[in-house]
Amino acid sequence: MINERCTINVGEPMKTRYLAATALVVLLLGACVTAPPSQNEGRVAEVIELINDGSVEALVNQSHVPFFFDAELLVRSTDIDLMWSGLRKAGFEIAPVGFAVEPAGPADYPRIADTFDMESFFSPAGYFPEDAGWVVVDSSAGQMLILLGDRIGRLPVIFGIARVR
Amino acid sequence: MKRIILILLALALCGGAAFAQDAEIVYVDYPEVEIKRPGRVAILADFGDELHAGDSVITTRFGEAELELADGGTVSIARDTIYQIQVIQSGGEPQTVMSVALGSVRFKFSTIVGRREPVVGVPTAVAGVRGTEFTAYVAADGATVFVVEEGKVDVSAGGGVVQLVGGQGVEVVPGERPGEPFDALKRAFDFSAYNDERMGELLRNPERAVIGHTRRLAEFADQIEILIPLYEEYKALLDAANTKLETLEGDARQTFFENELVPIRAQTADYFNTMRFYALSGLSLRRYVLGRMYLLLSLEYFDIPADTTYQGFLTAYDEALVIYESRIVPVLDPSDL
Numbered sequence: 281m282i283n284e285r286c287t288i289n290v291g292e293p294m295k296t297r298y299l300a301a302t303a304l305v306v307l308l309l310g311a312c313v314t315a316p317p318s319q320n321e322g323r324v325a326e327v328i329e330l331i332n333d334g335s336v337e338a339l340v341n342q343s344h345v346p347f348f349f350d351a352e353l354l355v356r357s358t359d360i361d362l363m364w365s366g367l368r369k370a371g372f373e374i375a376p377v378g379f380a381v382e383p384a385g386p387a388d389y390p391r392i393a394d395t396f397d398m399e400s401f402f403s404p405a406g407y408f409p410e411d412a413g414w415v416v417v418d419s420s421a422g423q424m425l426i427l428l429g430d431r432i433g434r435l436p437v438i439f440g441i442a443r444v445r
Numbered sequence: 446m447k448r449i450i451l452i453l454l455a456l457a458l459c460g461g462a463a464f465a466q467d468a469e470i471v472y473v474d475y476p477e478v479e480i481k482r483p484g485r486v487a488i489l490a491d492f493g494d495e496l497h498a499g500d501s502v503i504t505t506r507f508g509e510a511e512l513e514l515a516d517g518g519t520v521s522i523a524r525d526t527i528y529q530i531q532v533i534q535s536g537g538e539p540q541t542v543m544s545v546a547l548g549s550v551r552f553k554f555s556t557i558v559g560r561r562e563p564v565v566g567v568p569t570a571v572a573g574v575r576g577t578e579f580t581a582y583v584a585a586d587g588a589t590v591f592v593v594e595e596g597k598v599d600v601s602a603g604g605g606v607v608q609l610v611g612g613q614g615v616e617v618v619p620g621e622r623p624g625e626p627f628d629a630l631k632r633a634f635d636f637s638a639y640n641d642e643r644m645g646e647l648l649r650n651p652e653r654a655v656i657g658h659t660r661r662l663a664e665f666a667d668q669i670e671i672l673i674p675l676y677e678e679y680k681a682l683l684d685a686a687n688t689k690l691e692t693l694e695g696d697a698r699q700t701f702f703e704n705e706l707v708p709i710r711a712q713t714a715d716y717f718n719t720m721r722f723y724a725l726s727g728l729s730l731r732r733y734v735l736g737r738m739y740l741l742l743s744l745e746y747f748d749i750p751a752d753t754t755y756q757g758f759l760t761a762y763d764e765a766l767v768i769y770e771s772r773i774v775p776v777l778d779p780s781d782l
Contacts, residue, residue, distance in 0.1 A: 345487060346782075350743065352736045353782070355481060358505050358525060359740060366744030395770060400779035407486070421747065 316411035318428035318436040319381050324415050326435055327428065328374050339364045342432055346407060348440030351393035353401060375418040384412035384427060391425060392442050401440075409439070416444075467530050467541065468496040468512040468520065477508020478522075483780050498532040499725070504548070514541070518554040518563070523636075526550060527733050533722045542566060542722060545589075546733035549636050551580040554596075566726060568658065568734045570602035570617040579609075582636045584643035585741065586654040587734045588618045590636075592629045603660075620657025644741075651742050651758035658735055659765040665727040666772035669720055673776075676716035683713045724776035731769045735762065 317323040330339060343364070346355040354360050389402035391414075402408045409429030413436070417424050423444040428436035470478075470490055479487040480494060481501040490502065490510060502510055504526045512520040522528050526548025532539050541563035543552070552565060554577050565572040568587035572579075577596030583589045591600055592614040600607045600615055605622030607615050614629035647654050686706045693701050739762060746755035 349740060352739050353732065354736070354740065355487070355732065356479075356503050356505075356527070359737060363740060363744070366740075367747070370744060370747035372747065395766070396774040396777065396779075397782065400782045403779060406779060406782060 316413070316429075316436070317431045317434065318409075318411055318413035319383060320436075321381055323435055324379065324381055324413075324428065325376065327415075327426075327438065328376055328379065328417065330435070331438075332373050332376065336361060336364045336368060339438075342435060342438055344407065344430075344437050344439045346401070347438070348392060348398070348401060348427070348442060350442045351395055351398055353397050371420060373420045374424070378418060380414075380416040382414040382416065384414045384429075388414070392440070407439070409437070412439070467498055467500075467532055468514050470494045470496070470502075470510060471513045471519075472509075472511035474504075474508035474510070477505045477524075478510045479503045479505075483782075496530055498530060501527060501529040503527050514554075514563075516541075516555065518552065520553075521551040523549040523551075527729075529725075529729060531722060531725065533718045540564065544726065544729055545581045545583050546729050547583050547585070547737065549580055549582040551578070553578045567617070568730055569619050569621075569661065570600050570623065573599040573601070580634075582634065582639065584636075584640045586619065586643045586647040586738065587658055587730075588616065588643045588646075588654075590614055590616045590634060590639060592634050618657065619654050620660045647738065647741065648745055651738065651754065652761045654738065655735065655758060655761040655765055658730060659761065659768060662727055662730055662765055662768050662773065665723045665730070666768055668723045669727075669772065669776055672716050672720040672723070676713065676720055679709060679713040679716055683709050686710075720776055724773055725781065727769060727773035728777060728781055731765070731773070735765055738762075 327342070330342060340357060340361050343360050345357055345360065346353045347360050347363075348354070349363050354363060386402045386404055386408050389398040392398050400406045404410075412427060412429035415426040415428060417426060421443060424441060425444055426441050427439040429439055430437045470480075470492060473490050473492060473494075475491060476489045478490040479502070480490045480496065481487040481503055482497075483499045487503065496502070496512065502512070502522055504510055504522055504524050506525050509524055510522045512522070514520065520528070520543065527546040528548075528550050529544040529546065531542045531544070533542055542565075543550075543563055544566040546568060552574070554562060554574055562574050562576075565574060565581060567581050567583050567589040569589050570591075572581070572591060575597045577598055578594040579596070579598050580592050580594075581589060582592070591598060591609060593609045593611055595611045598609045600609060600617065600623045602617045603620065603622040607623040607626055609615055609626055612628065612630040613626045614634065615626045616624045618624075683706075686701075686709050690698060690701060690706055738758075742755060742758050746752050749755070
């Protein structure tokens with residue numbers, strides 16, 4: 281009696297839809313597990329939106345300290361505030377579409393600069409996060425690189441931004 | 446690899462002294478003050494936090510802090526300031542060296558018989574103090590004004606020395622000797638107005654400021670290069686003395702240890718710590734002064750990067766970085782970052 285009550289009798293078309301939906305959920309869950317926020321295009325798009333339209337305070341909160349601006353390390357949150365405020369004042373804007381997301385590794389530091397500071401920052405013993413990702417964007421200042429990793433809330437943390445040389 | 450060996454040896458030479466408390470935070474505007482320790486992410490400073498050699502205290506635009514030094518002096522750190530405490534071995538004795546990279550810090554040193562007075566460094570000058578109350582104001586371009594309330598301060602920069610007494614002040618701009626002492630009693634020094642004035646000067650002629658700091662960076666590098674062969678010579682002597690010690694026994698071993706090995710070890714540590722002091726001073730200049738100038742100038746000329754003033758700045762800046770990378774970095778360790 282109990283078994284009869286719990287049995288759901290689904291027809292063939294219903295079963296197919298049910299299985300497809302289940303597979304989709306599993307795929308989405310799998311994607312969530314395998315792609316960290318730094319390499320998840322939806323989350324990256326939200327970071328770009330934050331850079332373009334968010335408050336400077338929110339941007340500072342989403343930024344890692346220390347932070348690289350070009351090949352300069354900013355070690356004070358006051359300077360990171362100054363940077364985001366200055367970029368906003370200069371009308372800096374990133375194209376919201378057409379960006380590329382790539383995995384990042386500690387050996388990538390020469391993409392910013394082949395210097396002691398960058399090599400040290402990018403080393404795992406330094407500040408480099410395990411799930412780091414590059415975002416290559418077009419902006420009002422030309423092509424730029426953004427390094428993302430870790431997360432605060434649902435968004436990845438911004439570790440640095442640099443003009444492509 | 447050589448760099449890492451240097452650091453490991455330093456830790457061995459410094460022993461427990463490296464962990465002695467050098468100052469304590471007795472007042473802080475929480476959460477507007479950070480402590481940056483070498484190789485670690487900055488943490489929020491709180492009452493009672495201990496500071497050790499190599500630590501920096503960084504205040505935001507909204508917070509101040511006050512420290513009590515291990516020898517009883519006090520240090521008042523104003524808003525938007527970067528202060529660092531270091532201890533070097535000089536003549537076998539520890540000497541406190543405090544640096545102000547940006548902002549303003551008021552020092553009050555108590556005179557204790559038999560203790561060595563500390564040294565205060567700013568991006569453009571060094572101040573030797575004797576039983577003193579004074580303030581160092583460091584502007585955005587590194588230009589500094591010292592104002593003495595009590596006691597005496599010798600300000601050295603660019604090969605020139607000026608002695609200040611209570612009620613006097615002096616300005617030191619990057620790459621130049623100290624200016625003429627002025628009467629600081631006539632009116633209170635307005636650091637905000639001075640900083641704005643220097644910021645204007647920096648934006649008008651950034652190349653000049655960078656060249657001044659490059660000269661200072663080169664002075665640090667010169668000192669490092671004098672010390673490296675001395676340090677290596679004593680390091681070899683220390684290795685040989687350690688080897689010889691292993692062959693001795695009894696009283697001969699004890700006598701050799703006290704009369705030969707200990708002095709060699711102290712001298713090796715002196716050379717190493719002084720070398721590191723100059724390297725960390727170079728790092729501080731590069732990070733807090735030159736790096737901040739890069740940020741300010743890059744934002745100012747963000748829309749017009751081809752501007753000749755900005756390009757002139759970048760050329761001078763790259764020359765400073767060459768000195769840093771080739772002559773300062775070899776004595777740094779990634780954990781210094």
